[in-house]
Amino acid sequence: MIRLDSISKQSGQQLLFIDASATLQRGEKTGLVGPNGAGKTTLFRMITGRELPDEGQVLVDRGVSIGFFSQDVGEMSGRSPVAEVMDGAGDVSTVAAELASLEAAMADPERADELDGIIERFGEVQGRFEELGGYALEGRAREVLAGLGFSQEMMEGDVGKLSGGWKMRVALARILLMRPDVMLLDEPSNHLDLESLIWLEQFLKGYDGALLMTSHDREFMNRIINKVVEIDGGTLNSYSGNYEFYEQQRAMNERQQQAQFERQQAMLAKEIKFIERFKARASHAAQVQSRVKKLEKIDRVEPPKRRQTVVFEFGQAPRSGDDVVNLKGVHKRYGSKVIYEGLDFLVRRKERCCVLGTNGAGKSTLLKLVAGATVPDEGTVSLGGSVKMGYFAQHAMELLDGDRTVFQALEDAFPQAAQGSLRALAGCFGFSGGEVDKKCRVLSGGEKARLVMARMLYDPPNLLVLDEPTNHLDIATKEMLIGALSGYEGTMLFVSHDRHFLAALSNRVLELTPEGIHQYGGGYTEYVARTGQEAPGLHS
Structure with missing residues (x-):
């Protein structure tokens, strides 16, 4: 559905991506991982077309709808959370708006001479609205908001009076109700309590489109995803499996790469020692020359990139009473x-x-x-x-x-x-x-x-x-x-x-x-x- 084809991207002095490639297929639930500042949000922005790669291309299949939830929710006010969420439901909200204006037109005495045309159009639009599940939409919007922790009273209030964390939930509910072909979720678990988090987990497990998400909650990620795309030093590495499997696989890959690196270093040291020892002897000139050429041709194994983990020993707390x-x-x-x-x-x-x-x-x-x-x-x-x-x-x-x-x-x-x-x-x-x-x-x-x-x-x-x-x-x-x-x-x-x-x-x-x-x-x-x-x- 989506293909990142040899993309490169620079942000200021930092090279975020260098000739990186990855794919996202229907049914894949993918966790996007990498250290802070590695380019996860930039990748989302490139998929949605808000930013362009410097080189390479982002290919999205024709007709594929994308819903993108980010931490930057923008301004919301003047409507209820239910209306705000329904407004994001794509085609159906446009059809609902036309339906409302046709209802007003039918009741307008000044447009009596157009009534036949209006009634005919109303029938067509109403059919389309039913086809899109419009009458069930408000019920579904309320269900999603309830799942994300809204009381009935909160659903009816002014969305502008909500805190930033609750506005995030409204923005997330819009994407969930829309059920696009591809969901891009940047930290959806950030502002949720435990009940809402578990509800969202169940919702995403039942979602049949393609999902690409970041989350700082490993348990949440682990239960939903079946693939990991890791941003590592400008490249995109794909792993099949959940987050736990990815961690084990990456650790094993690093151990193997380290062992390979050490073996090659030992071999190189041995060859260099031979060259140093015999380079001045005419009798060994051919052997020395052949080993120098051999060394020049060898593909060097890089040591694994070490992730910086700083361990800090905290002081002992003084003893309190029992x-x-x-x-x-x-x-x-x-x-x-x-x-x-x-x-x-x-x-x-x-x-x-x-x-x-x-x-x-x-x-x-x-x-x-x-x-x-x-x-x-x-x-x-x-x-x-x-x-x-x-x-x-x-x-x-x-x-x-x-x-x-x-x-x-x-x-x-x-x-x-x-x-x-x-x-x-x-x-x-x-x-x-x-x-x-x-x-x-x-x-x-x-x-x-x-x-x-x-x-x-x-x-x-x-x-x-x-x-x-x-x-x-x-x-x-x-x-x-x-x-x-x-x-x-x-x-x-x-x-x-x-x-x-x-x-x-x-x-x-x-x-x-x-x-x-x-x-x-x-x-x-x-x-x-x-x-x-x-x-x-x-x-x-």
Whole structure:
């Protein structure tokens, strides 16, 4: 359906693609992977014709419809989310608009003399509308929005009043309702909670077109894709299989290439040693000459490109008392909405509690109460002895000083720290080389999240309260964070929609339900095994 044929593309000084080729066929669900800045978004833009390759061509089969979801959703306002989503449904929305204008024309007394023609056209358009499933369209639009977490009330409101994250969901719903021949999804999992993520997973599994997507959620990617296209040093490498298979295959390829490289290096060293030893002897001149020629003809094996993974040893958290957080008889409401009535629970030292609950169950509110960012209407929230808390929330990113660079922000927080240590910390969180000199005001959401996390973990507190800490992190940074937090000796209370993160780090689950709090010993994996669901109210 789509073919990238020997494409080359340069962006500024950077060569993104060099003579790269790949194909996308119907039924293929492809994950596009590669380090940040490798050119994933550029590739999407070239397929949609928003950018052109410098060389080579992008070939799209005639008549193929493409739906592209990107993080840049543009302006939306003045319509309801339902109307906005239906508007993206391609032909059917154009037909719906004509149907509405014909209905108005039939009721217009000034056009009575045209009535026969209008009625005839109305019949034709109505037939086409039915053919396209137009009458079912609104129902389908509502179904998709509900799947992505919208309440009926939100569906009717003004889309302009929604936050950026909810507008992203509207933009995603437009593409899903459109069901184009090819879906290009750039980070569709970024702003979704666990329930919406699992719903989207099921939707995409049932989609029969071609799919090309990026995602920082390895579990989500792993369950959907059957092919991986990797951007690696300007080339496009294709692997059949899911994300896990790709990782194993790439590691095996790298080991084989390394072994091949080492064998060739040993052989070359032996030949060069012979040449050096006998080049001055006339009796060996022919042999030396033949070996020199042989060396000139050999295709050199390149060593595998090493992916830079920086491992940072975080300091030990000071010990706290055994009772870390205690909530007793907590009541909390926002206006008429009751969040908790008489909530009790205790978090003990070294517990890593993940908090689960449906949308609006009060997950973030619970973390805010513990962090002191909000207060209960009744009841008490108390921290135990010697508790030093670190709280990561999305608003923490707004507190960075825009005029300071990344490195200065780290220096301000740790004036006594050695420069080398802070540079290693920055590198660990994806700020290498000149990136440490970027001003905080120009950082993306993901970069800000990484910087805030780096500041929090350099001198770790003994209680970490984390609200969606992985929201903007790429797979490599998440892996590093999981590795670092696996050895963390303190206590954790966290909300995340990343199932890999939940499974790797939790040893207790707190599930918020309308009936109260359900507590499960064992981590997220045990919770799924025990309840048969991956998120409250959803059966796996």
